[in-house]
Amino acid sequence: MKKYYEAQGKDYDVEAYDFSQLLDEGDESDVIVLAPQVGWAYDDTVKDYPNAKVMALTLDQFGSMNGEVVGKAVQQFIDSGK
Numbered sequence: 001m002k003k004y005y006e007a008q009g010k011d012y013d014v015e016a017y018d019f020s021q022l023l024d025e026g027d028e029s030d031v032i033v034l035a036p037q038v039g040w041a042y043d044d045t046v047k048d049y050p051n052a053k054v055m056a057l058t059l060d061q062f063g064s065m066n067g068e069v070v071g072k073a074v075q076q077f078i079d080s081g082k
Contacts, residue, residue, distance in 0.1 A: 004071035026052065033074055036062050053078065 005012045017025050019038045022045070026032060031053045032045060039056040046054045055077045061070055 001067040001071040001074070004068045005075075008071075008075075010075075031055065031074065031078060033057060033070075053082065055082075 002012075002014045005014065015025070019034075019041070022032070026045075026049045029049070029052050032049060032055070034042060034045065034054065034056045036057055036059045042054065042056045055074065057070065057073065061073050064070070
């Protein structure tokens with residue numbers, strides 16, 4: 001994802017964390033992207049981090065293991081204003 005955003009001229013700080021680290025990192029995040037295996041926590045994450053945009057990846061997006069595919073999906077989500 002970092003390479004994709006750099007190629008797009010975006011200066012985003014992209015970090016990946018285990019879900020268990022959300023308590024430590026969530027308050028500092030503008031966007032929280034959940035992998036499908038923790039999609040069950042979507043509603044609670046939205047509630048617990050009202051200042052962040054929260055998105056859950058689909059199995060296809062996550063399974064692609066392709067930074068461009070995931071980067072585009074996250075950018076579309078950000079741009080949508082949801």
